[in-house]
Amino acid sequence: MILQDLKIPGSASSVLIIDLEAIKSNFTYLQKKVSKVEVGVSIKSDAYGLGAKAVGKLLSAAGCKTFFVSTISEGMDLREILPSSRIIVLNGPDRDSSKMFVENSLTPVLNSLNQIDIWHKETQQNPNNLSYLHVDTGMTRLGLNDKEINKLFSKDDLLNDLKIEVLMSHLACAEEANSQKNEEQLEKLIVIKEKLSPLIGSVRTSLANSAGIFLGSDFHLDLVRAGAFIYGLNKKDSGQDSSKPVIRVFAKIIQVQEVDSPSTVGYGATHEISRLTRIATVATGYADGYIRSSGQTYKKENKNTAKVYFGNMSAPIIGRVSMDLLTIDVSDLPDHLVQPGGYAELIGNNYTVDDLAEVSGTIGYEILVRLGRRHHRVFVGGDGI
Ligand SMILES: *Cc1c(COP(=O)(O)O)cnc(C)c1O
Numbered sequence: 246m247i248l249q250d251l252k253i254p255g256s257a258s259s260v261l262i263i264d265l266e267a268i269k270s271n272f273t274y275l276q277k278k279v280s281k282v283e284v285g286v287s288i289k290s291d292a293y294g295l296g297a298k299a300v301g302k303l304l305s306a307a308g309c310k311t312f313f314v315s316t317i318s319e320g321m322d323l324r325e326i327l328p329s330s331r332i333i334v335l336n337g338p339d340r341d342s343s344k345m346f347v348e349n350s351l352t353p354v355l356n357s358l359n360q361i362d363i364w365h366k367e368t369q370q371n372p373n374n375l376s377y378l379h380v381d382t383g384m385t386r387l388g389l390n391d392k393e394i395n396k397l398f399s400k401d402d403l404l405n406d407l408k409i410e411v412l413m414s415h416l417a418c419a420e421e422a423n424s425q426k427n428e429e430q431l432e433k434l435i436v437i438k439e440k441l442s443p444l445i446g447s448v449r450t451s452l453a454n455s456a457g458i459f460l461g462s463d464f465h466l467d468l469v470r471a472g473a474f475i476y477g478l479n480k481k482d483s484g485q486d487s488s489k490p491v492i493r494v495f496a497k498i499i500q501v502q503e504v505d506s507p508s509t510v511g512y513g514a515t516h517e518i519s520r521l522t523r524i525a526t527v528a529t530g531y532a533d534g535y536i537r538s539s540g541q542t543y544k545k546e547n548k549n550t551a552k553v554y555f556g557n558m559s560a561p562i563i564g565r566v567s568m569d570l571l572t573i574d575v576s577d578l579p580d581h582l583v584q585p586g587g588y589a590e591l592i593g594n595n596y597t598v599d600d601l602a603e604v605s606g607t608i609g610y611e612i613l614v615r616l617g618r619r620h621h622r623v624f625v626g627g628d629g630i
Pocket residue numbers: 287289335415453454455456470471472473474
């Protein structure tokens with residue numbers, strides 16, 4: 246068992262193991278897949294909850310030159326450890342932050358006429374600053390829409406002194422390989438690129454996130470922006486290549502007890518005991534990011550709840566997920582696998598982030614970014630980074 250080799254302190258109630266070797270291997274896999282196209286890595290939200298500093302250092306050493314964050318403050322934090330990487334801030338500048346982009350050599354994505362205007366003013370004093378231009382091709386979230394793109398032609402002085410390095414857009418349905426929308430967005434981006442070329446010259450283009458990479462090489466353009474795949478997320482039956490799993494979560498078994506009917510388990514008494522039942526109580530809850538919808542929320546609700554592994558055998562959550570605790574029906578498991586002081590495996594190779602997400606009505610991304618601060622974190626692999 247991996248935990249024995251890791252020198253876990255006795256005070257740790259739960260352990261999150263992050264495999265840096267797997268992260269690196271997922272990055273190099275993608276780099277091979279897209280061949281000469283650049284792989285930029287999305288490291289926003291603290292590298293999807295796994296630790297932007299560790300992941301940034303690791304992937305920079307593995308050859309990644311471009312990192313994407315969402316906010317200016319994420320960019321400033323990352324700049325401290327990556328002095329010469331290209332750091333792109335997806336949410337772009339506003340009046341209060343535009344100076345900090347210059348001071349920290351962060352590259353803004355310009356998402357609207359308003360942001361172009363702000364950056365234009367900022368760069369009049371600092372003429373060498375590059376930026377990305379984001380045009381909307383069907384997401385309607387960030388990026389210049391058609392009206393705004395047309396306005397650029399009547400205000401062409403706006404773009405005059407701006408050095409646009411990359412023209413980018415974002416796919417709405419990249420995980421649905423058969424969606425018409427993917428081709429439509431690709432075509433639209435290429436049309437916009439042609440249309441804008443008198444204003445911005447020849448620029449590199451970028452459209453694909455992780456799932457977009459597997460739509461085919463047409464979607465790779467000059468730069469892909471990968472996140473999910475790097476962090477080990479996989480969509481079942483998607484036909485996409487699978488990435489190596491990156492995390493495991495273990496939590497201590499606090500108590501094991503046998504109860505008989507009539508009795509109920511947990512808040513709201515949502516689970517009624519109908520047979521002689523052995524129950525393990527484990528030290529993790531929604532405060533640790535094990536979301537409440539992984540358990541049984543309502544009385545008489547007949548839903549699948551998340552599974553927990555003890556050794557190589559699984560058992561279901563019963564009752565509600567509490568803030569700090571889970572209750573699990575271990576009646577069908579041999580005693581020696583479920584002992585107080587031992588560990589239960591909440592996420593791992595048996596039961597992946599995506600498995601847990603599916604039964605909980607969410608996506609793997611949300612499970613990752615919510616992983617709690619209380620887990621004792623251990624990085625393995627990655628040559629001591
Ligand atoms: C988060 C993000 C990505 C990365 O998406 P994944 O699905 O995690 O690969 C790429 N581009 C943009 C604009 C993003 O916001």
